[in-house]
Amino acid sequence: MIEVIKVQEKKDLKKFIDFPHELYARDGNYVPELYLAQKDLLNKKSHPFFDHSEADFFLAYKNDTIVGRIAAIKNNNYLEFTGIQSGKFGFFDVIDDYEVAEALLNVVADWQKERGLQHLTGPENYSTNETCGTLIEGFDTPPTVMMPYNKPYYKEFLEQYGFEKDMDLLSYKIKTEDVPDKLIRMSDKILERLNNKGITIRKINLKKFSEEIDKIIEVYNSAWEKNWGFVPMTDAEFKHAAKDMKQIVDPDFVLIAEHEGKPIGFTLSIPDMNMPLKRLKRGRLLPFGIFKLLYHKKDIDRVRIVTLGLVEGYRKLGIDAYFYMKAFEEAKKKGMSFGEASWILENNEMMNKAIENINGKVYKKHRLFKKAI
Missing domain, CATH: 3.40.630.30 (Gcn5-related N-acetyltransferase (GNAT))
Structure with a gap:
């Protein structure tokens, strides 16, 4: 059984930050995010994103083991600036199990609908001013600084859920x-x-x-x-x-x-x-x-x-x-x-x-x- 819980305590936030280290433990191209930087980014009391907008963070459990994470994001400045009624998802990481991905995305979709939003876009860790995008090509080398990295099956999971391409972001060498x-x-x-x-x-x-x-x-x-x-x-x-x-x-x-x-x-x-x-x-x-x-x-x-x-x-x-x-x-x-x-x-x-x-x-x-x- 898959259970998705909202991060509310410090110990859960630590697990949220650390989950990718477990997921990518055997991946030679993975680069860990600095713990202190991630803790600062997710701090609702001090990070300036939360002066104008809101987000909640979720962990997925299966048999008492963490198997995924995701953030539901409502960026009020984006809504006002663009007029597009779109909520965001970000900080998306999941094991190779579509049912877990589906459970996480369902929680975010419900969260956004409760706030009257009509579309879901991402992944964006708050906005395109921060880390964003799912890697779809170029898995053979590590990411450079401030660029995202993920498993190849993320694209398949998102498409299976009903997502379609919004925009591709290119990296040149x-x-x-x-x-x-x-x-x-x-x-x-x-x-x-x-x-x-x-x-x-x-x-x-x-x-x-x-x-x-x-x-x-x-x-x-x-x-x-x-x-x-x-x-x-x-x-x-x-x-x-x-x-x-x-x-x-x-x-x-x-x-x-x-x-x-x-x-x-x-x-x-x-x-x-x-x-x-x-x-x-x-x-x-x-x-x-x-x-x-x-x-x-x-x-x-x-x-x-x-x-x-x-x-x-x-x-x-x-x-x-x-x-x-x-x-x-x-x-x-x-x-x-x-x-x-x-x-x-x-x-x-x-x-x-x-x-x-x-x-x-x-x-x-x-x-x-x-x-x-």
């Missing part, structure tokens, strides 16, 4: 050795042309981190406001995420574009912390995990381009090309073998073309699903 030298040399010419238009590009100043974040927030919400599935981040959400990011960011990989002093674009790339994280047992930093993490940071040989955005009116001037070129120029200098550009909407023709122009190849796909309830 770009080997630093494959980026044409002539393109990197072109970056100086592009920058000169931009400077003549009053546009400057600089690295983030970590000594003025708070001021820089205020500038980036404005660009972020403006640059993505017309993108499929987007919902603006509140100042509190953005600053909360930025605070965590500051611990791992390399200023050489964060560029800000300005026009006559006004921010018009930025790009953020992160050295792939999943490489050392893979060595942490159950995502614990204590007592000795922190030393493993610091020691193995030197082994990182890839970078992920997490986000790149330009305010409308500045999108066909070559700024995006310059951002990509500089990211791979820095990666080469640091001895990195490749970079990942992800996730890119499959219908974002301009961005996909820019990556293909530097010999990027799609090597992973994630899918977001939708279903009427």
